[in-house]
Amino acid sequence: MLFLAVVLLVLVREGSEVFGRSVGGHLSDEFAIDVTKLADSEALMTQTLGRTQRRKSRKKRPNFERKMKDLAEAVHACGSMGFTDMKLHKLRNTSVTCNDGSPAGYYLRRSHGSKRWLLFLEGGWYCFDQASCRNRWANMPRNLMSSKGWPDRKKGNGILSPDPEENPYWWNANTVYVPYCSSDVWSGMSPRHDKDDFAFMGALILQEVLRDLLPLGLKNSKTLLLSGSSAGGTGVILNLDRSAEFLRREGSSVQVQGVADSGWFLDNKQYMPTECTETLSCAPTEAIRRGIQWWNGQVPERCARQYSKDEQWRCFFGYRAYPTLQAPLFVIQWLFDEAQMMVNNVGTPVDKEQWNYIHNLGVDLRKTLTNVTGVFAPACLAHTLITKSDWMTVQMKGVSLPNALHCWEQSLLWGKVEPQEPTCVSQLVDSCPWPHCNPTCPKLRNPFTGEEMDFIPLMMELVGIDMNAIAEQMGMDPDDLVRMLTS
Template sequence: MKAEFACLVLASVALPSRGQDPYFDLVRLEGAHCNDGTPAGIYVRPSAGNESSREPWVFFLEGGGWCYSLSTCESRFFKDDGRMSSGFWEEVLEIDDGIFSQDCNENPTWCNANHVYFRYCSSDGWIGTAANTDLGYSFEGSIIIDTAIEKLISGTATMPQLDPNSSKVLLTGCSAGGRGAMFNLDRVVETLPYTKALLDSAWWLDIPPHQNSGTWLTEQVVRAYNLHEPNIDQTCLEAYGEAQGYNCYLAEYALPYVEAPAMSQVYQYDKALLDIAVRWDQGRWDDPDLLSYAETWRRETLLSIDAVGYASNPNRSVYAPACNDHCSGHTDYFTEILVSANGTMLTLEDALALFWSGEQVIAIDTCDGFGCGEGCNE
């Protein structure tokens, strides 16, 4: 399948002194495993503020596709073993874009947050509980999240202690990580009640692909559902039944059963999904047939957003640029793309700050034309 990308700068450097810097330290998680059985891990960077224990926490779930069969898992391991094993992970990551920026002028809400980067090595959209499957791989994404939270509550060498009774947490992630935030949000809230979510580019649709597509999303989720032993929300599972529980992988069906506050960042022409739908990754949308399909995709995206019922649920917010791109929260798009909400132009950083403060945000581009949103990379 087409990979989902979370572009980061990885640095193998000597551990710097603490203060305002972009460096995250690796904490390995005993009892939670990557696909190949090596220990899973998180990267942590404490707040640079004077009272770090009082600052918000950002839990970012890395994205990057998945695998759902022996052939797709073997191909994934061959192409990027770091997505399935921690054996060669760096001890330090350098991350300083978007929500991770420590520039309080451009990122005032999150510049002094305690940041935790959940490295993705389970290849399951952060929903699996399967250890030692017949394929020879484990899929423990949901277990990794639970284990990491337990570790942060018990304490690490460099981070303040996560307090279930007072710590405020933003659970977010890109693509597969955004879906993981959606899948796990209500369960995380059971342990950390002051948790909200930003679901970045997590909006998978149940619509037919273009005629030239390969393995389509719905087929992928059916196969993943039967492999990963997913930790699916029980209310969603009861609604669709065991045989069709795979529907709970798709945002348009799953999100109505998520109770905790969540804001969705939805590209109306999501690049990663359209690339899968048409097997077209060259950015050439001058073909009339492909452009027609892209406009159908946009219409279905907007209809599915409306069907989720944002207007009637104060716990739901949405930020939907008319761009052909994928993921914003950890990129410069966090502060560059603009969408109107009741006549006020908002960046994603603006919208997220309002949502975090308790306001509902409904910002949906209504301009005409492919990639017509303000600030889009088109």
């Protein structure tokens, strides 16, 4: 690593000459240089350098980029020895806890020299009353309610990966992973009152994580990307503006942006209404209505103003909160999200009514995304994406999620709705109408054989779907129906 540090110092000096600026920070065995701006250096130089300087810098830039790529590969090789794991830190404020009263915390991988921070909120459903929380304690992984079993170190995949091949734009950011142990969709501000009670302090946990990170470099950084998946994705929507305001009050000018993965749910009616006795079958509207009181749940202030106190639970649903948010938000949402279909009690589609319900679910979700300026919504049956190693494989119009997200970030940087490059797209919503009609969707697996299968053949094998009968019910030719579902 000493050799790499020396090489880095040489490259940083060369890079500062190329771009006409110095690179701050110090070197350590966890260093990283923010090279994602390389692609935008020409635009930067337009504002800061004359034409002569630009011509000189263009000649130097390819050599610099090549050296930086070689260096990134060498640094990643060091990661295999454990240098790139995230390390557990408990909150300094010990009064902010997990459900069981154990101390909350976060995992951190420092990237000295980088002015960008990536903070990820873990997901994992929720509980909404005494019975559902007792059931969660007894049957769900205990680390979703307690920190007592958390490991000292954690690896990251997808957008959390330190590998520039897997994570081309955020591999070198300061990376923070916040485990979910509050069961409240990151909204709660309710302390534990006695040993038989539960605390619900998700919103406070996030606030205290930010407070602890300020002296570690967050205060003087440029960008904080607040991200999360599932309940963590909804947590991003709920906490985005609040986090930005908290950091401003603490004297930081960091720009806060949000990425909500698989947390944009609908408050529509279930296919088959059920009694609200457990989390996975309770209609989301009823679960959140109960939960917000149980957790002392907090919603975005501007959204809360639009509803009476008894109706503020509606702000948990992204399409209602989004128009009120001031900080920018990028939405990642499968059009046929597995969690949405589970709480809507759809079941395995075996008749026309279920197929119609599923089709309309995609239609309804697509409508809620019409005015979202940064969105990636494939027509797939899946749940969560950004922390998976293969997060680059799903595409729409030839554009992957990392590229769409990067395009969106650059549009924010330049203050434009859409960058000028024709290949740069940050609003992507599939138009095909059925689950897995996008050929790049994640493969489904036969639960009995483990074999990868496409959606329609899998449904035919598992539940004996009769495509001829369904086509007859829908007044279609069977071949046309199969083509519609698979093209």
